[in-house]
Amino acid sequence: MNTLSFFNPRFTSDLFDVIDRNFSDMDACTTRSYAPRVDVVQTKDNYELEMELPGLTEKDVTIDLKDREITISSVENAKDEKKEAKDEAKATYLVKERVATHFSRSFTLPDDIDSEGVNAKFQNGLLTITIPRKAETKSRRIAICA
Numbered sequence: 001m002n003t004l005s006f007f008n009p010r011f012t013s014d015l016f017d018v019i020d021r022n023f024s025d026m027d028a029c030t031t032r033s034y035a036p037r038v039d040v041v042q043t044k045d046n047y048e049l050e051m052e053l054p055g056l057t058e059k060d061v062t063i064d065l066k067d068r069e070i071t072i073s074s075v076e077n078a079k080d081e082k083k084e085a086k087d088e089a090k091a092t093y094l095v096k097e098r099v100a101t102h103f104s105r106s107f108t109l110p111d112d113i114d115s116e117g118v119n120a121k122f123q124n125g126l127l128t129i130t131i132p133r134k135a136e137t138k139s140r141r142i143a144i145c146a
Contacts, residue, residue: 034103047109049129058122063129065115072127073104112136 039050051072053061064071109131117132 034101035105036103038105038107040107044133046133047113047131049107049127049131051105051127051129052125053122053127054125056125061122061127063120065118068109068111068113068115069106070109070118070129070131071104071106072129074102076102 036051036053041048041050049070049072053074056074060075062073062075064073112133114132114134118129120127120129122128
């Protein structure tokens with residue numbers, strides 16, 4: 001018997017996720033926003049931000065750095081909305097949990113960053129941003145001239 005079952009044995013653990021997903025956005029938008037998880041690591045020489053972005057490519061993400069604030073956001077992609085409209089015309093969904101999404105995350109960086117040396121790489125859905133730190137200025141003794 002080939003039938004689609006809606007039974008979820010993890011119902012109780014997923015209950016709040018379902019409520020958030022269905023009732024957090026009370027407007028009629030076709031896109032939703034989310035906040036991808038980020039790991040921030042500090043080393044002696046730099047700061048490193050790692051953000052998981054499955055299904056996206058480097059063309060789907062923008063990184064802006066102004067003063068000490070870095071903002072990572074997704075490009076609002078009309079292609080996804082057109083694909084959704086096209087898919088909806090073909091079939092009737094029984095369950096539809098995947099929608100076009102948009103995100104934006106901002107971080108205020110410490111004073112010791114070298115904004116000219118920031119670089120980013122995107123590989124296998126993982127965005128890694130490396131922000132070099134300025135070398136600490138060492139104190140020195142000043143001789144007094146007579």
